[in-house]
Amino acid sequence: MxxxxxxxxxxxxxxxxxxxxxxxxxxxxxxxxxxxxxxxxxxxxxxxxxxxxxxxxxxxxxxxxxxxxxxxxxDASSSNAYWDGFHPQSIEDALDEKKSLMFRTPTNNLSxxxxxxxxxxxxxxxxxxxxxxxxxxxxxxxxxxxxxxxxxxxxxxxxxxxxxxxxxxxxxxxxxxxxxxxxxxxxxxAGFSHTVTYRTMVPIDQGVAALGEKVKYSACNHLGPNADLLVASGTLLNIAVFAYDDQEFPDPERMVVSADRSEIEELFKGWSPQLANIWKLYPEEKLVKWGIFDLExxxxxxxxxxxxxxxxxxxxxxxxxxxxxxxxxxxxxxxxxxxxxxxxxxxxxxxxxxxxxxxxxxxxxxxxxxxxxxxxxxxxxxxxxxxxxxxxxxxxxxxxxxxxxxxxxxxxxxxxxxxxxxxxxxxxxxxxx
Ligand SMILES: Cc1cc2nc3c(=O)[nH]c(=O)nc-3n(C[C@H](O)[C@H](O)[C@H](O)COP(=O)(O)OP(=O)(O)OC[C@H]3O[C@@H](n4cnc5c(N)ncnc54)[C@H](O)[C@@H]3O)c2cc1C
Structure with a gap:
């Protein structure tokens, strides 16, 4: 048996x-x-x-x-929106779908x-x-x-x-x-992917004031050179900046180090005004940066x-x-x-x-x-x-x-x-x- x-x-x-x-x-x-x-x-x-x-x-x-x-x-009405976070010169342009929305992808294909x-x-x-x-x-x-x-x-x-x-x-x-x-x-x-992320959550009203009404309705990704900003709403707005980093990560075992929001300010210098100010939504203290590791x-x-x-x-x-x-x-x-x-x-x-x-x-x-x-x-x-x-x-x-x-x-x-x-x-x- x-x-x-x-x-x-x-x-x-x-x-x-x-x-x-x-x-x-x-x-x-x-x-x-x-x-x-x-x-x-x-x-x-x-x-x-x-x-x-x-x-x-x-x-x-x-x-x-x-x-x-x-x-x-x-469902069929949900789609991820990809915005140009870099080129718009004014807040009005950044909010204007015709000028700044790069494309949408229907998330219902992925269901x-x-x-x-x-x-x-x-x-x-x-x-x-x-x-x-x-x-x-x-x-x-x-x-x-x-x-x-x-x-x-x-x-x-x-x-x-x-x-x-x-x-x-x-x-x-x-x-x-x-x-x-x-x-x-x-x-x-695992090896360092040479990208890092800074994450925070803010009340939805604060998120809308910074990025516009669009963040209430679908996940929005703001793209640009060497970085992107992903926001997804619930009761709070989840904010994640992902960025390229050409340095080695200081603590590969823990994958996390303390950070300063001036790093985020630096990343988005020269971007559209909305993104250039996004660092202000991050806390002044106890901010961390996650190293992103993989087996690639x-x-x-x-x-x-x-x-x-x-x-x-x-x-x-x-x-x-x-x-x-x-x-x-x-x-x-x-x-x-x-x-x-x-x-x-x-x-x-x-x-x-x-x-x-x-x-x-x-x-x-x-x-x-x-x-x-x-x-x-x-x-x-x-x-x-x-x-x-x-x-x-x-x-x-x-x-x-x-x-x-x-x-x-x-x-x-x-x-x-x-x-x-x-x-x-x-x-x-x-x-x-
Ligand atoms: C920001 C972010 C967003 C993501 N979003 C998605 C998403 O939307 N959809 C999706 O499909 N994937 C997503 N992923 C990926 C997903 O999180 C992982 O693929 C998934 O969590 C892996 O699960 P796991 O059980 O293999 O490993 P883990 O979740 O890492 O679990 C490993 C477990 O092993 C334990 N452990 C470790 N070492 C030992 C040891 N020596 N002895 C005993 N126990 C040990 C740990 O404590 C832990 O409980 C995302 C990842 C990130 C970073």
Missing amino acids: SIPLEVAIVGGGIIGVMTAVGLRRRGIKAVVYERASTWHEVSAGFAFTGAARVWMEQIDPALVQLLGSISQKT FWGCVRSQFLRGMADMLPEDAAVFGKQLVSYDDTDEDDKVVLHFEDGTMAKADVLLGCDGIHSTTRRVLLGTDCPSGR DNPPPTYARGRACLVGDAAHASTPYLGVGACTGVEDSVVICTLLESLQQQALVGDVRRRMLHDALQTYSQARLERGRWIHHHSRQMGQIYHWRHGPTGCDPERMKQKLEENWATVVEYDVWAALDPALRELATRPRS
């Missing part, structure tokens, strides 16, 4: 928890090991495309129900459902039984040797755990990735080795310019859940099971590697387009719009099962109680 698979998931972020939900639904004993003392996620918003929701449904339909119950949904991260994480965690998560467990290394029939995880507090498979869902600075690829491999560490400069050569593999940002950490990092993690998750379910159904034992596990993780890696690389490459490219640093598009609205839509089409038209055995699609879409 086959013994149920035991899977250790390192990292209780969005993708680790979603994968645990998917594996538990398939009768696989998944346990999340999270370094924090409880579930934690920022209260910022993020969104899932319609395509990602298709894969999420296959992981577990309850996930889509949960998301639907807490989301704001884009985004946006939610608060912490709410979604908590909702997913509530779907797990109590024994599916252990907190205060920071992975420091693991052993995957022929002598042991399990992978052995070692935690900072001196304890250890064993499992048949280790899924590294430990995010951009993944320890699993460092161990899996070896400490000498440059992909072990040193993409991992593989996502799997032995009985361990990388899932989510641990595999393909991206800049946020394409806005689909978590959606890509959902794709990983449905593939790994289905491959492991398929293996569990074969009721294998001993060396055969071990060999087949290795093969399944290699199949996962081969299926996901190209997609992960495409995502972090094109995410960087989107940033360059917004910052007018991408040669073929320059500051030409038509070319920019065309490239953006081309990239988004590739995001949403992708079929995770296309390169895999058709039996896996059948297994993933099979009705079950």
Whole structure:
């Protein structure tokens, strides 16, 4: 008789928890090991495309129900507006659609459902039984040797755990990735994308006074040389400046350093009057600057080795310019859940099971590697387009719009099962109680 698979998931972020939900639904004993003392996620918003929701449904339909119950949904009237933040010489010109609106892209093509991260994480965690998560467990290394029939995880507090498979869902600075690829491999560490972000929130009235009524109705991105300003409204106006930075980032481990709003003033010198004054909306004290890191400069050569593999940002950490990092993690998750379910159904034992596990993780890696690389490459490219640093598009609205839509089409038209055995699609879409 086959013994149920035991899977250790390192990292209780969005993708680790979603994968645990998917594996538990398939009768696989998944346990999340999270370094924090409880579930934690920022209260910022993020969104899932319609395509990602298709894969999420296959992981577990309850996930889509949960998301639907807490989301704001884009409809046919919603579109992202891209404004010229640089050339307008007066506030009147900057507010005039005919003079300053570069283009709109219909967000309903992507059909985004946006939610608060912490709410979604908590909702997913509530779907797990109590024994599916252990907190205060920071992975420091693991052993995957022929002598042991399990992978052995070692935690900072001196304890250890064993499992048949280790899924590294430990995010951009993944320890699993460092161990899996070896400490000498440059992909072990994420690299600085040479872009940074300054974020703040202001009351909506203050945002309207600075940027006009338009910010109330749709997400607005103000583009220009080497920087862009993204605003999205709710009860408060979320403001994010993203900027090119040719220096090295001072604190790559923490990815955040204290900053001064004069840096923002400097960035927008010579821009349209609205943007030139945007620094005034930022606090005088306690301002921070986030370095944006990704795996573009040193993409991992593989996502799997032995009985361990990388899932989510641990595999393909991206800049946020394409806005689909978590959606890509959902794709990983449905593939790994289905491959492991398929293996569990074969009721294998001993060396055969071990060999087949290795093969399944290699199949996962081969299926996901190209997609992960495409995502972090094109995410960087989107940033360059917004910052007018991408040669073929320059500051030409038509070319920019065309490239953006081309990239988004590739995001949403992708079929995770296309390169895999058709039996896996059948297994993933099979009705079950
Ligand atoms: C500004 C911004 C906006 C974004 N907007 C979107 C969006 O709209 N849509 C979208 O699809 N994506 C978006 N993304 C990307 C998305 O946030 C990430 O892709 C996603 O959060 C990755 O989830 P994850 O679970 O793989 O990693 P993480 O969320 O980083 O979770 C990793 C978890 O592992 C834990 N951990 C780390 N190391 C260890 C260890 N050694 N041992 C144990 N636990 C460990 C951490 O504490 C954490 O809980 C955005 C990103 C940014 C920066």
